[in-house]
Amino acid sequence: MNTTEAIKARRAVKHFDPEHRMPEAEERRLLDLAMLSPTAFNIQNWRFVLVKDRSLREKIRKAAWDQAQVTEASLLIVLCADLNAWDKDPRRYWREAPTEVGDFMIPAIGEYYRGKSQVQRDEAMRSCGIAAQTIMLAAKSLGYDSCPMDGFDYDKVGELIDLPADHTIAMFVVVGKGTVAPWPKPGQLSEGDVIFEDRFPVV
Numbered sequence: 366m367n368t369t370e371a372i373k374a375r376r377a378v379k380h381f382d383p384e385h386r387m388p389e390a391e392e393r394r395l396l397d398l399a400m401l402s403p404t405a406f407n408i409q410n411w412r413f414v415l416v417k418d419r420s421l422r423e424k425i426r427k428a429a430w431d432q433a434q435v436t437e438a439s440l441l442i443v444l445c446a447d448l449n450a451w452d453k454d455p456r457r458y459w460r461e462a463p464t465e466v467g468d469f470m471i472p473a474i475g476e477y478y479r480g481k482s483q484v485q486r487d488e489a490m491r492s493c494g495i496a497a498q499t500i501m502l503a504a505k506s507l508g509y510d511s512c513p514m515d516g517f518d519y520d521k522v523g524e525l526i527d528l529p530a531d532h533t534i535a536m537f538v539v540v541g542k543g544t545v546a547p548w549p550k551p552g553q554l555s556e557g558d559v560i561f562e563d564r565f566p567v568v
């Protein structure tokens with residue numbers, strides 16, 4: 366399946382075969398691909414929590430409006446981010462780069478994020494959003510369906526997964542073998558509603 370096909374075929378699927386277990390090799394492949402997602406300054410601030418414990422999944426489902434995907438899907442990935450990744454030995458993000466590139470980037474990272482909690486949080490959401498789409502498209506190309514999710518109690522799920530204080534949760538992505546086809550796209554906006562040239566129209 367090529368990229369265009371995967372983009373068109375991906376849908377938010379709500380019911381999965383609860384008996385399906387994703388082979389270890391496929392899970393690895395999916396996560397290897399997720400880790401190729403781009404991040405600003407290459408800080409790789411995403412953290413992927415794979416919830417495998419069935420009883421923990423049940424508890425998370427309760428904190429997610431009892432949505433069936435949480436326990437039926439083969440994988441429940443809680444996409445988190447380290448808000449301080451930018452400050453944790455940033456040289457490692459550029460260790461293979463030419464020295465002059467690293468020497469430029471490392472101080473620039475600090476200047477961009479230091480003392481700016483909103484920027485740190487925005488970056489967490491940007492990185493995780495991009496990684497989520499990578500996971501969903503990669504899943505599709507591996508023959509799986511997926512669902513992005515933010516319908517859950519973030520504080521409760523944070524407690525359940527022992528989220529560190531300087532991390533945040535962005536969203537879930539569940540991946541599995543879909544059993545119920547999604548309804549047709551319910552209401553796509555027109556190009557005129559969302560695409561503009563140069564500037565927004567004056568109203």
Ligand SMILES: Cc1cc2nc3c(=O)[nH]c(=O)nc-3n(C[C@H](O)[C@H](O)[C@H](O)COP(=O)(O)O)c2cc1C
Nearest residue numbers: 375376377378379432512513514515516517536547
């Ligand atoms: C950030 C985000 C959060 C979402 N949360 C949920 C959710 O909690 N439960 C759910 O069933 N669908 C959820 N969805 C799926 C959307 O409803 C779905 O993507 C949208 O209706 C478009 O449908 P499509 O993905 O099949 O094209 C979420 C989607 C996104 C992007």
